[in-house]
Ligand SMILES: Nc1ncnc2c1ncn2[C@@H]1O[C@H](COP(=O)(O)OP(=O)(O)O)[C@@H](O)[C@H]1O
């Protein structure tokens with residue numbers, strides 16, 4: 110009962126100018142959709158990749174982010190002594206307090222642009238707790254010195270962050286003695302210095318958080334129960350990776366919401382384009398439709414055929430849109446992580462799944478834009494349409 | 499020689515009226531019309547423009563339904579059929595030949611002819627064989643890959659005729675089939691339609707303005723002001 114696909118394809122080719130214009134509109138929608146999803150995906154991937162599944166981060170009870178948390182030296186000592194905390198080769202607990210502040214830094218090449226960057230005071234043995242992170246250039250921090258390490262996504266983006274350069278913050282100058290590679294995670298957008306040098310410089314007494322290695326991630330619940338029962342501390346542990354995943358959800362959600370709003374507005378325009386094109390097609394093929402109906406093709410074959418044509422038309426746009434978006438894959442960008450208000454660098458990540466969603470969206474646009482014209486075609490009275498021809 | 503007009507009727511119209519409605523104005527076209535067409539007959543319908551000739555073809559071929567009266571074609575009472583059943587009836591029993599050919603411009607001659615077979619259960623091979631057979635009948639087997647715009651008017655109409663007969667319907671309805679053609683091509687098309695009637699036993703109902711076209715018919719009816727008058731009746735030569 111189906112009319113041959115060639116019938117639709119050739120009609121699209123015959124009307125190629127209109128086909129390309131309409132498909133172009135759909136292509137823009139699909140490109141923006143794909144880029145939005147790629148942006149949210151890249152952002153999530155960056156922050157999700159941050160932190161380890163066997164590390165726990167301990168914040169002050171009730172704090173939702175490191176920025177809002179403070180932990181006293183006593184609390185940190187009590188938590189570190191817990192039996193759920195793994196110990197290093199030296200028998201000492203693998204637990205390190207850290208202090209995080211935001212510092213406004215100038216972007217390179219633009220004296221008017223600045224962004225907040227996360228500055229983390231770490232233990233000089235920080236790599237013991239985070240073995241996935243490695244020194245990229247230069248050397249490790251020396252305890253008590255005014256030295257910093259810079260994440261690999263910052264050194265070229267901000268003034269004073271390159272190896273050997275000097276950064277001014279907290280009323281002091283800090284020499285960049287090394288850069289580190291945190292494997293594309295959120296740490297790549299941080300500046301690290303010796304915690305004990307940072308505390309007085311940034312006027313802090315308390316830590317922000319304590320990061321520790323669990324002997325077994327399953328023992329998190331025990332640790333939590335003991336800390337809740339202990340009246341001396343107000344501290345709440347959670348798996349480090351989980352902490353960053355939750356942090357990322359909020360912004361990924363905002364990116365998606367804003368992007369999808371844009372997509373919906375554009376899609377409305379594109380659907381009107383498709384609607385218009387398909388109505389024009391139905392109008393100019395009146396006699397053809399009447400002939401097919403006269404030959405005995407049932408109205409639903411006509412409906413299906415015009416729907417198929419509309420879907421093909423929009424699918425051309427979908428493929429074009431994906432091709433348009435593809436070169437942006439891997440392009441790095443920065444945005445403010447609203448959860449911590451700090452700059453996080455991440456990449457557009459286009460996955461096969463995102464491309465599939467883009468193509469699917471174009472099919473849906475085709476169905477929506479094609480339905481009413483197709484129905485109008487199928488509802489023609491043969492005798493009238495033959496006369497109109 | 500058999501008198502075809504005396505054969506069993508393939509078309510019976512009884513008390514058929516057709517009134518078109520435009521907004522609130524009723525346009526009566528046919529009133530209480532009776533007509534019998536014998537199986538195997540070649541009938542020509544003549545009459546002034548707007549007299550309702552196409553309307554009769556539409557009623558006979560199940561494209562339109564009468565306001566009143568009974569239409570029975572090939573044993574099927576069309577009055578009882580819904581749109582889907584009418585479509586199936588047309589596909590099975592009626593071959594259409596139009597004044598302006600009505601080929602699908604983006605399909606080749608072969609694909610145009612194949613269209614009615616897409617409504618049958620035939621597989622691709624069988625369809626192909628049928629299409630090649632009828633293209634042979636109309637003398638266009640060398641043009642099967644041509645698009646309509648690559649064909650002359652006469653060739654286009656021959657492709658259309660191939661399309662009309664490919665599913666082997668018993669009835670051919672032709673609405674001014676030579677109206678857009680020059681004299682030579684018109685004669686070819688009329689020869690072809692005559693052959694389909696004689697050799698393949700198709701019943702033909704043809705609307706025409708052309709007296710030379712009407713000469714080919716066994717019977718010529720004139721339609722004027724809703725009344726059918728027999729103008730000519732001849733035995734098949
Ligand atoms: N679908 C329709 N709606 C309204 N009026 C119609 C319709 N079809 C035909 N008519 C009218 O019916 C009359 C007969 O038309 P038609 O059968 O096409 O005449 P003919 O084929 O003899 O020229 C004309 O007046 C025409 O305007």
Ligand SMILES: [Mg+2]
Nearest residue numbers: 551552553673
């Ligand atoms: Mg007419």
